[in-house]
Amino acid sequence: xxxxxxxxxxxxxxxxxxxxxxHGELPPGERISEKQLCExxxxxxxxxxxxxxxxxxxxxxxxxxxxxARVMQLTVKMVKDTYDLMGxxxxxxxxxxxxxxxxxxxxxxxxxxxxxxxxxxxxxxQPYFAVNRQIHESILAAANxxxxxxxxxxxxxxxxxxxxxxxxxxAFWRQAVNDHEMMIVALKARDxxxxxxxxxxxxxxxxxxxxxxxxxxxxxxxxxxxx
Amino acid sequence: xxxxxxxxxxxxxxxxxxxxxxHGELPPGERISEKQLCExxxxxxxxxxxxxxxxxxxxxxxxxxxxxARVMQLTVKMVKDTYDLMGxxxxxxxxxxxxxxxxxxxxxxxxxxxxxxxxxxxxxxQPYFAVNRQIHESILAAANxxxxxxxxxxxxxxxxxxxxxxxxxxAFWRQAVNDHEMMIVALKARDxxxxxxxxxxxxxxxxxxxxxxxxxxxxxxxxxxxx
DNA sequence: AAAAGGTATTATGAATTCATAATTCCGGCA
DNA sequence: TGCCGGAATTATGAATTCATAATACCTTTT
Numbered sequence: 331x332x333x334x335x336x337x338x339x340x341x342x343x344x345x346x347x348x349x350x351x352x353h354g355e356l357p358p359g360e361r362i363s364e365k366q367l368c369e370x371x372x373x374x375x376x377x378x379x380x381x382x383x384x385x386x387x388x389x390x391x392x393x394x395x396x397x398x399a400r401v402m403q404l405t406v407k408m409v410k411d412t413y414d415l416m417g418x419x420x421x422x423x424x425x426x427x428x429x430x431x432x433x434x435x436x437x438x439x440x441x442x443x444x445x446x447x448x449x450x451x452x453x454x455x456q457p458y459f460a461v462n463r464q465i466h467e468s469i470l471a472a473a474n475x476x477x478x479x480x481x482x483x484x485x486x487x488x489x490x491x492x493x494x495x496x497x498x499x500x501a502f503w504r505q506a507v508n509d510h511e512m513m514i515v516a517l518k519a520r521d522x523x524x525x526x527x528x529x530x531x532x533x534x535x536x537x538x539x540x541x542x543x544x545x546x547x548x549x550x551x552x553x554x555x556x557x
Numbered sequence: 558x559x560x561x562x563x564x565x566x567x568x569x570x571x572x573x574x575x576x577x578x579x580h581g582e583l584p585p586g587e588r589i590s591e592k593q594l595c596e597x598x599x600x601x602x603x604x605x606x607x608x609x610x611x612x613x614x615x616x617x618x619x620x621x622x623x624x625x626a627r628v629m630q631l632t633v634k635m636v637k638d639t640y641d642l643m644g645x646x647x648x649x650x651x652x653x654x655x656x657x658x659x660x661x662x663x664x665x666x667x668x669x670x671x672x673x674x675x676x677x678x679x680x681x682x683q684p685y686f687a688v689n690r691q692i693h694e695s696i697l698a699a700a701n702x703x704x705x706x707x708x709x710x711x712x713x714x715x716x717x718x719x720x721x722x723x724x725x726x727x728a729f730w731r732q733a734v735n736d737h738e739m740m741i742v743a744l745k746a747r748d749x750x751x752x753x754x755x756x757x758x759x760x761x762x763x764x765x766x767x768x769x770x771x772x773x774x775x776x777x778x779x780x781x782x783x784x
Numbered sequence: 785a786a787a788a789g790g791t792a793t794t795a796t797g798a799a800t801t802c803a804t805a806a807t808t809c810c811g812g813c814a
Numbered sequence: 815t816g817c818c819g820g821a822a823t824t825a826t827g828a829a830t831t832c833a834t835a836a837t838a839c840c841t842t843t844t
Contacts, residue, residue: 340798375826387611396826398826411704415646418648418649475642476635566828591796604829622797624796
């Protein structure tokens with residue numbers, strides 16, 4: 331017996347468009363044709379337009395009155411602002427996690443940390459990032475704050491595309507691992523203030539913005555392109 | 558010549574519903590009748606439904622599949638989580654503001670601070686809150702981070718209703734003013750870390766949650782009411 | 785009288801239709 | 815040839831219509 335999934339159409343559509351944007355199939359600044367997307371998804375314009383409005387409120391899409399929608403064009407400043415924000419949220423997640431996490435939770439994160447170190451020693455970049463990500467997600471989950479999680483995920487989605495283009499120099503990498511060592515110490519001691527501070531300043535974010543400078547166009551260029 | 562405002566209908570409607578929720582004309586948990594709201598606003602269901610979906614993604618409204626919408630019912634935990642988050646965002650705003658604000662901006666905030674102190678000495682509660690709010694808004698604006706501002710405003714909207722029911726004991730009030738004194742010192746010194754820390758820990762938020770315990774129903778009660 | 789079942793009504797979800805703004809295309813004109 | 819203006823086309827915004835799920839109401843049965 332197959333499970334009848336009664337999810338709303340507009341959610342389905344919004345999810346699909348999010349994916350298209352994330353994977354660059356809808357490039358930033360691209361004008362979104364309602365008709366074309368309707369045909370692609372095989373739905374009418376009503377749920378599609380609902381989805382677009384939701385995506386606009388999520389900051390993934392830009393609605394131009396009477397002129398349709400376009401994929402949000404990120405500027406360097408917007409990416410920087412978003413990363414600053416994500417840093418603050420990660421800081422909070424660390425602070426809260428220290429209060430809320432179970433001893434088993436700490437052990438689990440320590441194990442992930444050891445895995446990550448192993449990948450670092452072997453210079454296995456992709457596995458390293460995967461485990462790194464798991465650690466941050468574990469801390470976020472341990473914070474036990476759904477509003478925080480929702481906001482973080484939203485921000486994460488906005489800049490997901492640009493993450494793919496980050497570069498990791500060896501010096502930055504070592505510094506990142508060093509940050510993580512300190513994080514583990516603070517977590518074991520359940521020192522929320524300390525873990526929060528480390529996470530806020532964790533260089534991952536700043537790093538990526540720096541290397542992005544050449545990738546994403548500048549404010550001026552964007553404005554010129556819009557005119 | 559009258560200005561022809563060609564704002565989209567769904568935005569207009571969303572704004573109106575936000576107000577209705579804020580002022581309690583649509584009480585939390587209340588089932589929202591599409592037909593009734595359509596008649597109230599004089600629009601068709603299409604823009605209304607678009608507005609509801611946007612409000613749902615903002616966390617103000619809850620959509621039940623095939624069963625319409627209801628005003629989001631806040632639990633104590635949700636309010637606490639939201640305030641924790643707002644504290645973190647205020648902290649970031651302080652940190653950034655110290656880097657970005659002009660000398661004139663600092664002077665302006667100091668003047669607001671003096672006004673606030675005057676209201677405190679005279680125990681003028683409403684004017685005190687008004688100026689207090691202006692100070693926090695000024696710092697947020699000085700941070701020059703639109704993503705941060707947008708997110709803070711969203712969170713603020715979610716808990717706006719409950720703010721009306723806060724109570725200020727004298728001890729808390731004195732502590733709040735004391736926090737503000739320290740904030741001004743940090744701001745003048747452009748000590749971002751310090752200002753951020755003060756703002757994150759600024760008791761306003763925690764205070765309100767404590768006094769709210771009796772006002773907002775508990776998780777269990779909410780769940781029971783939903784079933 | 786209370787419970788169960790079935791029909792009628794109502795409300796929601798989505799497609800379609802209608803109105804209007806934006807864009808394109810084409811011809812006239814300098 | 816290049817530019818301006820208006821008709822034709824297309825796309826968007828919103829209302830209406832249609833299909834279906836949820837709810838209310840009423841009958842029937844025990």
